[in-house]
Amino acid sequence: MSKPLLEIKNLHVWFKVFGGILKVLDGVNFTVRSGEKVGLVGEAGCGKTTTMKAIMRLLSMPPAIIPKGEILFKGKDILRMNRAELQQIRKEKISMIFQDPTAALNPVFTIGTQIQDAVRFSERSGRKMKKDEIKARAMQVLKEVSIPDQGRVLQNYPIQLSGGMRQRVCISMALVSASELIIGDEPGTSLDVTIKDQILRLLKELAKKHNTSIILISHALGTVKNMTDKVYVMYAGAMVELAKTKDLFAHPLHPYSQGLLASIPRLTGGGIGEGIDGHIPEYINPPKGCRFHPRCKQAMPICKDKKPPFFKISENHEVACFLFQNFGGDCIDK
Amino acid sequence: MANKMQKKSPTQEGLSRRWENIRRNWYKFSRNSLSIIGLVVICIILFFTIFAPFVSPYPESAGKFINFYEASQPPSLTHLCGTDAFGRDILTRIFFGCRYSLMMGATVLLLIVPVGVVLGLIAGYYRDSWLDIVIMRITDIFIAVPPLILALAVCSVLTPSIFNAMLAISIAWWPWYTRLVYEIASSLKDEFFVQSAEVIGANKMHILFREILLNCLSPILTKMSLDMGWVILIGSSLSFVGLGAQPPTPDLGSMVADGSKYLPDQWWISVFPAFAIMLIVLGFNLFGDGIRDTLGVERG
Amino acid sequence: MRLPVFYFRILVVIALINNILFVDQLKKHFFTYQGIVKAVDGISFFIKEGETFGLVGESGSGKSTVAYTVVGIYRPTKGKIIYKGDKDISQDRRKRPLALKKKIQIVFQDPGTSLNPSMTIKDILELPLKVHNIGKNHEGRINKVKELLEMVQLPVSYIYKYPSMIGGGEKQMVAIARALATNPSFVLLDEPTSALDVSVQAKLINMLIQFQKKFKLSYLFITHDLSLMRNVASRVAIMYLGKLCEIAPSSEFFKNPLHPYTQMLLSSIPVISDEEETLKPKKIISTGEIPSPVNIPPGCSFHFRCPKKMDICSREDPIITEVNEEHTVRCHLYTK
Numbered sequence: 001m002s003k004p005l006l007e008i009k010n011l012h013v014w015f016k017v018f019g020g021i022l023k024v025l026d027g028v029n030f031t032v033r034s035g036e037k038v039g040l041v042g043e044a045g046c047g048k049t050t051t052m053k054a055i056m057r058l059l060s061m062p063p064a065i066i067p068k069g070e071i072l073f074k075g076k077d078i079l080r081m082n083r084a085e086l087q088q089i090r091k092e093k094i095s096m097i098f099q100d101p102t103a104a105l106n107p108v109f110t111i112g113t114q115i116q117d118a119v120r121f122s123e124r125s126g127r128k129m130k131k132d133e134i135k136a137r138a139m140q141v142l143k144e145v146s147i148p149d150q151g152r153v154l155q156n157y158p159i160q161l162s163g164g165m166r167q168r169v170c171i172s173m174a175l176v177s178a179s180e181l182i183i184g185d186e187p188g189t190s191l192d193v194t195i196k197d198q199i200l201r202l203l204k205e206l207a208k209k210h211n212t213s214i215i216l217i218s219h220a221l222g223t224v225k226n227m228t229d230k231v232y233v234m235y236a237g238a239m240v241e242l243a244k245t246k247d248l249f250a251h252p253l254h255p256y257s258q259g260l261l262a263s264i265p266r267l268t269g270g271g272i273g274e275g276i277d278g279h280i281p282e283y284i285n286p287p288k289g290c291r292f293h294p295r296c297k298q299a300m301p302i303c304k305d306k307k308p309p310f311f312k313i314s315e316n317h318e319v320a321c322f323l324f325q326n327f328g329g330d331c332i333d334k
Numbered sequence: 335m336a337n338k339m340q341k342k343s344p345t346q347e348g349l350s351r352r353w354e355n356i357r358r359n360w361y362k363f364s365r366n367s368l369s370i371i372g373l374v375v376i377c378i379i380l381f382f383t384i385f386a387p388f389v390s391p392y393p394e395s396a397g398k399f400i401n402f403y404e405a406s407q408p409p410s411l412t413h414l415c416g417t418d419a420f421g422r423d424i425l426t427r428i429f430f431g432c433r434y435s436l437m438m439g440a441t442v443l444l445l446i447v448p449v450g451v452v453l454g455l456i457a458g459y460y461r462d463s464w465l466d467i468v469i470m471r472i473t474d475i476f477i478a479v480p481p482l483i484l485a486l487a488v489c490s491v492l493t494p495s496i497f498n499a500m501l502a503i504s505i506a507w508w509p510w511y512t513r514l515v516y517e518i519a520s521s522l523k524d525e526f527f528v529q530s531a532e533v534i535g536a537n538k539m540h541i542l543f544r545e546i547l548l549n550c551l552s553p554i555l556t557k558m559s560l561d562m563g564w565v566i567l568i569g570s571s572l573s574f575v576g577l578g579a580q581p582p583t584p585d586l587g588s589m590v591a592d593g594s595k596y597l598p599d600q601w602w603i604s605v606f607p608a609f610a611i612m613l614i615v616l617g618f619n620l621f622g623d624g625i626r627d628t629l630g631v632e633r634g
Numbered sequence: 635m636r637l638p639v640f641y642f643r644i645l646v647v648i649a650l651i652n653n654i655l656f657v658d659q660l661k662k663h664f665f666t667y668q669g670i671v672k673a674v675d676g677i678s679f680f681i682k683e684g685e686t687f688g689l690v691g692e693s694g695s696g697k698s699t700v701a702y703t704v705v706g707i708y709r710p711t712k713g714k715i716i717y718k719g720d721k722d723i724s725q726d727r728r729k730r731p732l733a734l735k736k737k738i739q740i741v742f743q744d745p746g747t748s749l750n751p752s753m754t755i756k757d758i759l760e761l762p763l764k765v766h767n768i769g770k771n772h773e774g775r776i777n778k779v780k781e782l783l784e785m786v787q788l789p790v791s792y793i794y795k796y797p798s799m800i801g802g803g804e805k806q807m808v809a810i811a812r813a814l815a816t817n818p819s820f821v822l823l824d825e826p827t828s829a830l831d832v833s834v835q836a837k838l839i840n841m842l843i844q845f846q847k848k849f850k851l852s853y854l855f856i857t858h859d860l861s862l863m864r865n866v867a868s869r870v871a872i873m874y875l876g877k878l879c880e881i882a883p884s885s886e887f888f889k890n891p892l893h894p895y896t897q898m899l900l901s902s903i904p905v906i907s908d909e910e911e912t913l914k915p916k917k918i919i920s921t922g923e924i925p926s927p928v929n930i931p932p933g934c935s936f937h938f939r940c941p942k943k944m945d946i947c948s949r950e951d952p953i954i955t956e957v958n959e960e961h962t963v964r965c966h967l968y969t970k
Binding site: 351525526527528529530531532533535536537540544545548549551558 | 643702705706707728732735736739740741743744747748749750751752753754759761762765766795809811816
């Protein structure tokens with residue numbers, strides 16, 4: 001088993017606001033291995049984007065506070081890196097694709113300028129690249145994302161391209177600087193379904209070709225199903241289930257995962273599930289113990305008091321739920 | 335009655351919600367120390383302005399007063415800002431002068447804001463119709479002339495007085511509000527919530543003054559606060575050239591003008607009133623920035 | 635120009651069935667600097683009373699424009715919209731009588747902007763009551779507002795909150811409550827759940843279905859999510875670049891999609907179980923970009939992306955033909 005590429009250990013992130021402190025992330029554990037494609041699924045407000053921003057250290061430190069936790073990239077803690085090391089990570093190792101490609105591209109610069117900037121800043125060996133080298137690399141990377149007529153596109157402004165093309169440009173910029181890990185924050189959500197399908201397939205091929213790991217964040221389970229090897233389910237600031245993709249969709253164990261899967265409308269017809277009663281807890285005063293217990297139909301007394309650790313059900317399938325505490329197998333401590 | 339069973343009646347709960355909103359806005363405002371400084375400066379100025387007759391050391395200096403024994407005294411313990419050529423205490427005259435400045439600022443704003451905003455709402459909502467063209471071209475004509483020049487021109491035609499100075503500044507300043515509101519109104523008129531109101535069948539008054547205007551309030555309030563400083567400055571400039579308040583009314587601008595004859599020897603006659611103008615403008619500017627930061631970032 | 639066969643059948647049908655809405659050759663063109671945008675270019679369909687009619691399409695298809703034209707935000711460039719058999723409502727909202735506005739309501743796509751951020755929930759819900767004189771006085775209206783909030787299962791304490799303080803799903807429920815406040819007969823739902831999570835979507839949709847039964851509503855439901863459509867609509871129509879491609883009853887639409895675009899769309903939807911995978915059309919994979927509505931390709935607007943393209947497709951626009959009971963297609967493959 002290869003050493004993990006990225007490992008988040010017991011991450012807590014709090015935000016200081018008007019009414020008090022929002023305890024958003026409550027002990028997040030997350031592991032990505034080299035070449036692996038990992039999905040992160042959860043509803044709006046569960047903390048997925050906060051986690052990803054914490055990895056890239058994009059959170060503004062007031063009002064955000066990180067009281068506990070580590071984010072280890074190849075063994076080194078990102079949260080404690082100095083400027084130079086962090087810069088190196090951002091330049092060469094990790095990059096992020098955002099949800100809205102229109103907002104991620106600067107409207108007053110041409111695509112060419114933006115990609116060439118990305119190329120220039122990601123220069124690994126430290127020497128300055130010549131102009132035509134930079135341009136050639138830009139054209140090459142556009143070709144990789146299947147954008148036709150690269151020369152013309154380099155001269156276009158973002159507003160002249162369609163949504164799908166813009167997202168491809170964002171992916172190409174991510175490819176330029178990332179060699180090891182790409183974090184995709186709901187790529188394709190703002191796109192039409194046929195285009196989204198193309199984009200996700202593209203991402204999958206590219207990851208395979210360059211042996212890059214991908215973290216794919218989405219609130220749509222269908223997106224994650226064809227793209228990933230394993231999936232984390234997140235609720236209210238903590239991971240509740242981790243499983244191989246096939247296993248999660250076939251046998252979801254955590255009551256939240258089950259509720260989520262039951263709510264998805266099926267192509268086979270037969271009506272829609274009822275959804276999950278209640279709503280996400282307020283982070284100012286989160287429920288004690290398991291954060292899902294107020295909405296859980298199978299809640300037990302212990303759920304109100306203690307926070308469930310991860311229980312290992314089988315290789316690569318872990319659940320954070322007291323329903324499985326006696327399952328045999330190990331109990332994973334944080 | 336079901337209402338009596340509940341803890342609070344709707345009006346009570348509405349009020350407690352509003353109070354909570356005020357507290358929340360105060361929290362946001364107080365994060366920035368500069369805004370607090372601005373607020374403090376304004377409060378100090380207001381205090382001395384309102385209570386001028388009571389706190390000023392020599393209230394008689396504000397009107398017709400001559401005392402050649404104490405004329406042209408430099409700042410000392412008896413006269414903190416010195417006296418002018420007529421023996422009038424400058425500090426007192428500054429307090430009273432602030433009254434005129436603030437009154438001028440408030441009056442001008444109260445005149446131009448309703449007019450400018452209503453015109454902007456109408457022009458913005460009926461964008462691309464003849465109403466829009468007429469209103470905005472007239473606005474453009476007024477904006478094309480620099481406000482000070484326009485105010486000077488109007489003032490020179492009328493008899494110099496504070497009232498006419500206010501009128502002149504109003505004529506020069508109203509179009510900026512129209513333009514501000516026009517931009518916001520024309521972008522909001524296509525938003526879903528305005529369409530919803532129209533689909534429901536609300537009448538135009540409601541759409542203009544409830545749906546659209548409510549969303550323009552924060553830029554308008556910010557601009558009003560920043561404008562206070564500008565209007566006072568322009569008013570002082572008009573007085574400086576003799577077109578505003580007439581002697582012996584203590585007006586900060588005229589005090590600076592009168593004192594300029596005696597520079598640099600009797601510097602205190604000009605410098606202290608000028609410093610007072612600077613303080614007022616600074617206070618309102620910082621406060622206005624604070625307002626913008628508090629109210630502005632609400633919608634994301 | 636030959637009138638499609640569809641058109642004559644329609645006249646027969648509306649004579650027999652009580653339709654709440656009949657849209658006849660609707661066109662809506664926008665005149666811009668880049669050219670004429672033919673957002674909706676000749677659409678005809680009818681909606682039966684009490685049914686949920688689904689309208690599917692991607693961006694640029696014109697589905698939202700259809701909704702906005704029906705509800706009066708836009709005025710049709712050409713064509714007619716007939717409400718309840720006899721009222722011609724082809725004018726925009728400024729000329730419609732108030733009684734009509736009471737009966738046709740709309741729920742918009744983006745809950746963030748469909749509620750005025752500077753008004754409280756109470757003000758937002760009170761507006762339709764005030765306009766249409768429901769609830770005799772202030773107290774009566776507040777009671778009705780509370781009733782509406784209870785109906786959409788939101789706590790009554792929300793009345794003094796601002797939209798920015800509540801979540802996306804809850805905002806959308808307020809939007810639905812607002813639409814139902816005037817007791818309408820026909821509600822347009824423009825992608826009401828696209829911006830929401832799947833569990834909130836489930837709650838909302840179930841609520842909408844209950845309301846339909848309780849208040850005898852007819853829905854025009856617009857979405858791009860075909861799995862959702864399968865469970866909500868009784869008849870489905872699919873649009874591409876301003877024209878209808880196919881209309882069919884729900885089960886038929888998914889079991890036997892005829893138009894290549896329908897097949898392409900069905901093959902791209904992400905599904906989560908294997909049995910759903912088997913239902914998807916296999917051989918068609920989505921390719922190509924959606925052309926902008928300013929440059930509509932000649933002939934059949936889909937021919938650049940169509941895997942089953944024939945010669946005639948680049949020259950002539952196909953005519954709508956009826957293939958089965960209530961199943962109509964606009965494609966040269968099926969023209970007799």
